[in-house]
Amino acid sequence: MRDAILLSFTALCLVAALRHPFAGLLTWAWFTLMTPHQAAYGVYGVPLNVIIAGVVVAAYIVSGEITKFRFDPITSLIIAFAGWLTLSQIFSLAPENSEIYYDRFIKTLLFIVLCAQMAAGKLRFNAMVWTIVAAIGFFAAKGAVFTLATFGQYRVQGLPNTVLEDNNHFGIAVATILPLIFYLRAEAANPWIKRGLVVLFCLAIIAIVGTHSRGAFIALIVFGGFFWIRARHKFAILAGLMLVMIPTITFMPGEWSQRMRTIGEATQDDSFIGRVDAWVINWKLATAHPVTGVGLRNSYDKEIAQTVDIERAETAKAAHSIYFEVLGGSGFIGLFIYLSLFVYAFLSAWSVYLSKTNPKLAPWKWRFAYYAQMSLVVFAIGGASTSMEMWDGYLIIIALISALKKIAVAEQKPAGFALAAARARNWRGRKRFEDLHEESAEAR
Incomplete structure (x- = not known):
């Protein structure tokens, strides 16, 4: 019974990992820290942690999240x-x-x-x-x-x-x-x-x-x-x-x-x-x-x-x-x-x-x-x-x-960049308004 519960739950986690790789990473952490497979004697010795690691790495690459690697x-x-x-x-x-x-x-x-x-x-x-x-x-x-x-x-x-x-x-x-x-x-x-x-x-x-x-x-x-x-x-x-x-x-x-x-x-x-x-x-x-x-x-x-x-x-x-x-x-x-x-x-x-x-x-x-x-x-x-x-x-x-x-x-840099961008937009807006005002005055 323990084996069936553990394998079913692990399978659900791995399915979720295909769409959300971090869910797989949490499963990996759980297996690493608690080794729950040791309490399920039928699957003890089965390299579930290796399987989980492989799925997480594959999902990390396929999902494109690897492009955020810094x-x-x-x-x-x-x-x-x-x-x-x-x-x-x-x-x-x-x-x-x-x-x-x-x-x-x-x-x-x-x-x-x-x-x-x-x-x-x-x-x-x-x-x-x-x-x-x-x-x-x-x-x-x-x-x-x-x-x-x-x-x-x-x-x-x-x-x-x-x-x-x-x-x-x-x-x-x-x-x-x-x-x-x-x-x-x-x-x-x-x-x-x-x-x-x-x-x-x-x-x-x-x-x-x-x-x-x-x-x-x-x-x-x-x-x-x-x-x-x-x-x-x-x-x-x-x-x-x-x-x-x-x-x-x-x-x-x-x-x-x-x-x-x-x-x-x-x-x-x-x-x-x-x-x-x-x-x-x-x-x-x-x-x-x-x-x-x-x-x-x-x-x-x-x-x-x-x-x-x-x-x-x-x-x-x-x-x-x-x-x-x-x-x-x-x-x-x-x-x-x-x-x-x-x-x-x-x-x-x-x-x-x-x-x-x-x-x-x-x-x-x-x-x-x-x-x-x-x-x-x-x-x-x-x-x-x-x-x-x-x-x-x-x-x-x-x-x-x-x-x-x-x-x-x-989170701090974008705020600074956004402020700088807003100031630039305001400056360009004011400059454009002044130019239009001058053109209107000349036309009159």
Whole structure:
């Protein structure tokens, strides 16, 4: 039954995509973020996401929407990063190992480029934001209920066989969407939707705590601190956060409290030491292969790791850092492009937010820019201890910042051009009237 429902709904979405390619892009985002086919066992393993991607790309070309493709700095950086990953794969030390991750990352970047180009207009834009929040928020609400039902005795995990399966990854992903929940609440007109988003926000906090992830808890604290610093009603915000967090933390078992206390004793924690070993290995691999790196996640290979550090290769596995993953896999140039993408996206959002006093700029634009900055900061700090560089969620936020910047510029320029054109028409009209008046006077 699940299979029939999923296939029928997907087929309807793809039919709609033939006329409206963005509908297909939303379906692609849904499959990427939620992987619903994993819950339909009969179609599990069927490459539905590949089929959806193919239909979206074909519809994008056939519909003529591709003619609206515009290069901007963020799009250019994404394409440059994809190109550098391709070069790294060509010179990979173990291409058969890195190929699966390269393929996954390239497909993700293709999707992100399309998001940056197709999320034009408020309706499309907010539809994509709702897709992110609904997809991650569903699992967050489910995790919160699980935490409350088990009295926090067990860790909340993400969906199996996905990027977010690990409790650390899942917790940081939920922390990343917290600012977007506030954005949607500000945009919602229906009071029940506003209340529902507040409930979702509270459940998301409970889910983050329920992951037992120290990295996710730090990301939550970063969000709270960043939001408090920039909020106008600081004490009201602080009281609201404490009203949710204090009962939740009190509710958690003593094991959770002991685990969180080890944050201040990281140098004595085996898990943290293992991460440091992985960081050192990726640094040494990048130093040995500074231009292209060794190929995505080849540092996981014990034989490759032993070429630079025999002792640490015995314990180090995943890089546990988006930055060291990229550094070891694509070298210093790849990391530079990757960091440039983060920095430029943040500065672009900042520039839109600073333009909020411009009467031509719609409030929803600077509001999203305001909250998107928070999301990027939360993920950038949380991602320093996790291997989430291939997660679509934060990249979608970067793509939306790119689209937002283009929308803001495109909507302001025509107004200026229209004003200039009107002035020109008025000048030509007055000139013509004066000429006619002079001709009439001469005739008399």
